[in-house]
Amino acid sequence: MAPDATQLTLPAILTLLGVLLPASEAQVQLVLGDQKLEPTIKYNDDFLWASAWVEAKPKEEGNHQLTCAVTLGNESRMSHQTVTIYSFPPPSLNLSQLEVSELTVVSVECKAHAGAVVMLSGAPAGPPAPSAQFQLNVTAEDNGHSFLCSAVLEVAGEVLYKNETLKLSVLYGPQLNEKDCPGNWTWQEGSQQTLRCQASGNPTPKLDCRQNGTGSLLPIGDLHPVKREIAGTYVCRAKSSRGEVIRQVIVNVIYHDNNMIIIMLVTAAFIVSVVLTGAYLYNRQRKIREYKLQKAQEAAAMKLNTPP
Numbered sequence: 001m002a003p004d005a006t007q008l009t010l011p012a013i014l015t016l017l018g019v020l021l022p023a024s025e026a027q028v029q030l031v032l033g034d035q036k037l038e039p040t041i042k043y044n045d046d047f048l049w050a051s052a053w054v055e056a057k058p059k060e061e062g063n064h065q066l067t068c069a070v071t072l073g074n075e076s077r078m079s080h081q082t083v084t085i086y087s088f089p090p091p092s093l094n095l096s097q098l099e100v101s102e103l104t105v106v107s108v109e110c111k112a113h114a115g116a117v118v119m120l121s122g123a124p125a126g127p128p129a130p131s132a133q134f135q136l137n138v139t140a141e142d143n144g145h146s147f148l149c150s151a152v153l154e155v156a157g158e159v160l161y162k163n164e165t166l167k168l169s170v171l172y173g174p175q176l177n178e179k180d181c182p183g184n185w186t187w188q189e190g191s192q193q194t195l196r197c198q199a200s201g202n203p204t205p206k207l208d209c210r211q212n213g214t215g216s217l218l219p220i221g222d223l224h225p226v227k228r229e230i231a232g233t234y235v236c237r238a239k240s241s242r243g244e245v246i247r248q249v250i251v252n253v254i255y256h257d258n259n260m261i262i263i264m265l266v267t268a269a270f271i272v273s274v275v276l277t278g279a280y281l282y283n284r285q286r287k288i289r290e291y292k293l294q295k296a297q298e299a300a301a302m303k304l305n306t307p308p
Helices: 258-305
Strands: 007-009 012-015 027-032 035-037 040-044 047-051 053-055 062-072 075-085 092-095 099-101 105-111 117-120 131-137 146-155 158-167 169-175 184-188 192-194 200-202 206-211 223-225 232-240 243-254
Touching: 027 047, 092 146, 092 158, 105 117, 117 131, 169 232, 169 243
Parallel strands: 099 169, 184 243
Antiparallel strands: 007 053, 012 047, 027 035, 027 062, 040 047, 062 075, 092 105, 105 131, 117 146, 146 158, 169 200, 192 223, 206 232, 232 243
């Protein structure tokens, strides 16, 4: 029980069999140690239920005998029960500082109430003891780390647990790394994409990415159709009260140039027309030559057949 006087309920049941008198006429006494209690009694046919509240103080910790005496007519019955009064507050967990800059040494200590032992997360392994402590040289990865202290107490063959936790806040400057803010993106024009760039740090840094030359903001974290206008080199800047960090991000957009396609089609059409025109002219000249040759052959034949 807690040192500041917690109440304890002490039920006792006694059944008298073979008695003709009603149970409501029974006289009940409850005594804890040498302290007489004032019970509340409930009746049910031949049964009765007596309970009482008692305030336990720290000096009364330990085992005490509870006696329930019932008198009905000329009959008396008595029952005894051992009551254990104990104090088991949560363990005391302390950090030398709850908010520190990275690379600071923090002391962690946990203590339990007398009779209990503790287990402290992160502490070196050792035999159970009423206290545990260790020191930690904190880094940015320790930001938000929770330390757990668990107290264990055995009372009357039952094992009880109580826990206490504390969270550490580590202050560190902004960070932009390849995992959270990739330096190169390549997308197809018209596709739906989300540009992901996230800065870490405590306090949380402010982040913006602006295009070299134009100063245009890069839409971060929202789903957008990709346009060729966003292609270019951007400077992403993360800033907080702990400092500033800059990272270059390149966005590539793959697209088909319609003007180039038109030029290629016109060029191809011109080439085809030139080839067809050349073929036509060649074929016409060939037929003219064949016609002249045929006429010349016919004229020669006529001369041979004409008598001298």
